Amino acid sequence: MKALDDIIQFIKDHDRFVITSHARPDGDAIGSELGLALMLEKLGKTAHIFNADPHPRPYQSLPGIERIQVTQKVEGSYDGLFVLECNDLQRPNLQGLDQYFVISIDHHPKTEPFGDLNWLDDSAAAVGEMIYELAQPLQVQLTSEIASNLYVAIFTDTGSFQYANTRAKTFLIAGDLVNHGASPSAISQAVYMTRPYARLQILGMLLNTLQIHSSRIASITLTQEMLEKTGASANDMEGIVDYPLSMEGIDLAAFFREEAEGRYRVSLRSKNHYDVSTVAKHFGGGGHKNAAGLAVEGSFQEVVEKVVLELEKLVDGKYEPPLEAAGQIGKPLTNS
Secondary structure, three states, X not given: OHHHHHHHHHHHHOOEEEEEEOOOOOHHHHHHHHHHHHHHHHOOOEEEEEEOOOOOHHHOOOOOHHHEEEOOEOXXXXXXXXXXXXXXXXXXXXXXXXXXXXXXXXXXXXXXXXXXXXXEOOOOOOHHHHHHHHHHHHOOOOOHHHHHHHHHHHHHHOOOOOOOOOOHHHHHHHHHHHHOOOOHHHHHHHHHOOOOHHHHHHHHHHHOOOXXXXXXXXXXXXXXXXXXXHOOOHHHHOOOOHHHHOOOOOOEEEEEEEEEOOEEEEEEEEOOOOOHHHHHHHOOOEEOOOEEEEEEEOOHHHHHHHHHHHHHHHHHOOOOOOXXXXXXXXXXXOOO
């Protein structure tokens, strides 16, 4: 594969790298960043990680997590910038990125090339799988620290190996990572069994907002007032949208989050063959077949009605993806 070969050669020829991923980083973003940084350091390279937002609590015990620096601007002399799991250079929400030679590594379908080197593999279950693929050609021996981070990346982006993006190769890679020291039980406990009290408080509030919009669509809603009452943060919301999706008979779920007055983010999840990424793109967002998101401006009622309308079309088999990903409610926001 030429893209992979070019990236391998670039790494061999250079010494100083900076790594980032999308704003509000998830398990795949964080695990892939750390796994890549540790690989580069095994090769004697310098690798710094910068993110715009703090990592969610479940990832605070990952090996090397202290390496991640939270900032709004990247400065310094680097030979190359790795941008992981992003569809453009604005997605990390960091200033100063355009001054560097950009290496984009992503697994989202239909990502348009924006880097100087671009490696897209939409068959990969997670970017963590792609970072794993770098180890052998770079002759990097996997350590337990590298293996644990890449396992977290894959484990979380496949919904604990439940999502449709999970393939046979995913299990082969995960098995090899376990052979190199990743502990499935320890990782599962860290990710899912260390929730703060505030998350459980806000979960109760969210379940009280549960709405069934049709025989197959459910939603929950988070307001700024709920966050203020519980002391929870946006980082405590990871995986919340799976609760309405877990109901019997529900195939699509939406999680509406108020970011500010008139500004909302919407997480979409689906089961089976329903492709919610097409609905997300209708509003200027994007994502995967079973997990996508969008960010819009408008009144709450208007946002809910129009998003649910598109989801109902998807259920009824009447959905026609737009030719352009133009926002239908006000102005689409970046970093959805």
